[in-house]
Amino acid sequence: MSNPLQGAQFVLAAHRISQLPVDQGAEVAFAGRSNAGKSSALNALTNHKGLARTSKTPGRTQQMVAFSLPPYKDVPVSRAQDAQERPPPTQVEGQPPLDVRLIDLPGYGYAKVPLEMREHWKLEIDAYLHQRRSLRGLVLIVDIRHPLKEFDRMMLEFCFATQLPCHLLLTKADKLSRGQATQALAALRKQFAAEGLHATAQIFSSSAGTGVDEARQAVMTLLRQPREGAHQGRER
Numbered sequence: 001m002s003n004p005l006q007g008a009q010f011v012l013a014a015h016r017i018s019q020l021p022v023d024q025g026a027e028v029a030f031a032g033r034s035n036a037g038k039s040s041a042l043n044a045l046t047n048h049k050g051l052a053r054t055s056k057t058p059g060r061t062q063q064m065v066a067f068s069l070p071p072y073k074d075v076p077v078s079r080a081q082d083a084q085e086r087p088p089p090t091q092v093e094g095q096p097p098l099d100v101r102l103i104d105l106p107g108y109g110y111a112k113v114p115l116e117m118r119e120h121w122k123l124e125i126d127a128y129l130h131q132r133r134s135l136r137g138l139v140l141i142v143d144i145r146h147p148l149k150e151f152d153r154m155m156l157e158f159c160f161a162t163q164l165p166c167h168l169l170l171t172k173a174d175k176l177s178r179g180q181a182t183q184a185l186a187a188l189r190k191q192f193a194a195e196g197l198h199a200t201a202q203i204f205s206s207s208a209g210t211g212v213d214e215a216r217q218a219v220m221t222l223l224r225q226p227r228e229g230a231h232q233g234r235e236r
Contacts, residue, residue, distance in 0.1 A: 001213050004220050007070040008046040008102060013063040017128045021066050025099030027134050028222045031125070031155055032141025034107030037171040037206060041141055042067075042104060044206035045216055052104055062117060064128065065104040100223060101134075108151045129158060137165040137222030139215075144170035144184050144203065148191075156197050165225055167218045168201035174208040 014020045032038040039052035051067060105128070106121045129135070140155050142148065148156075159166035170188065173181040181203045188201055200218065204211040 003047050003216060005046045005069060005102075005216055008048055008051055008067045010051065011066040011068050011101070013065045015063055015124075017064070017124060017131065020064060020103070020128075020132075021068075021099070021101065023132060023134050025101065025134050026136045026223045027066075027101035027103050027132075028137050028139060028219050029103040029105055029128070029135060030139045030141065031105045032107065033143070033149060033151055036107075036141040036143045038104065038107060038141040040206040041139075041169055041171060041204065041215075042102065044209070044212050045219065046102075062106050062121070064106065064124070067102045067104070069100040069102065071100070099134075102219075103128075103135075129162075129164070135164070136225040137167065139219065139222070140166055140168045140199070141171055142168055144173050144181060145175055148188075156199055159199065160197050165222055166199040167215075167222065168199055169204040169211070169215055170201060171204050171206065173203045173210050174205040 011021060012019070030038055030042060042052040043049050046067070052065070105125055108118075108121065108125075129138075138155065138159055140152065142152055156166060158164070168188070170181070170185060176184065185201060185203050191197075192199060192201075202211050202214050202218070204215055206212075
C-alpha cells in the first residue's frame with residue numbers, strides 16, 4: 001500500500017502559535033505525554049526516521065513543530081460507500097491544492113520541564129486548539145500499557161466539547177501480547193461509551209509496524225474533514 005504521508009518535510013519550530021505557518025489549508029495535530037512515543041509514531045507514519053526528533057530523555061520536544069506534506073489529489077477512503085459519503089478532498093478540481101501539514105505539539109507532563117515552560121505550553125496549546133482555523137483533527141498518542149492520564153482526558157474532553165475529530169494511537173503495543181493489546185483496546189472503547197466520549201482508537205507500534213497503514217488512513221480522513229463546526233461549543 002502506498003504511503004499518502006510520504007514526503008513530509010520539516011518547515012519550522014514555533015515557540016508561539018503566531019509563529020506557525022499561515023493559517024490556511026488543512027493540518028492534523030499530534031499530542032501526547034512526553035514518554036508516549038509521539039515522535040516515533042510520526043516517523044513511522046511518514047516513513048522518515050529522522051523527521052521528528054526522538055530522544056531517550058522524555059520532554060525534549062518543547063516547541064510546536066510544523067511538517068509540510070506534498071500536494072496530492074484525493075485518495076479514496078475505504079469506509080466511504082459512495083460519493084455522498086466521501087469526505088471532501090484536499091484538492092478541489094480547478095483550484096490550487098490546499099496546504100497540508102502535520103503539527104507536532106510539545107510533549108506534556110514530564111516533571112523535569114520547568115514549571116514556567118509547562119505553563120507556557122499549557123496556554124499555547126489551549127490557544128492553538130481554540131484558534132487555529134486550519135486544524136481538522138487531533139491524533140492523541142497514549143501508551144497502551146497505562147490508563148488514561150489527566151492530560152489525555154483533558155484532550156479528549158476538549159475534542160468532544162468542540163466537535164474536533166480525535167483518533168487515539170495506543171502505542172508500544174509490541175510490549176504486550178496480541179491478546180493483551182486487544183483487551184486494552186476493547187476496554188478503552190468501553191470506557192468511551194460509558195463516559196460519552198467520541199473518538200476512534202487503534203493499536204499501534206512504531207517499532208513493529210503494527211497499525212501503521214490504518215493510522216495513515218486515519219490521518220488522511222482527518223485532513224479531509226470539513227472545517228465547518230469543528231470548534232463550535234457543544235452541550236454535554
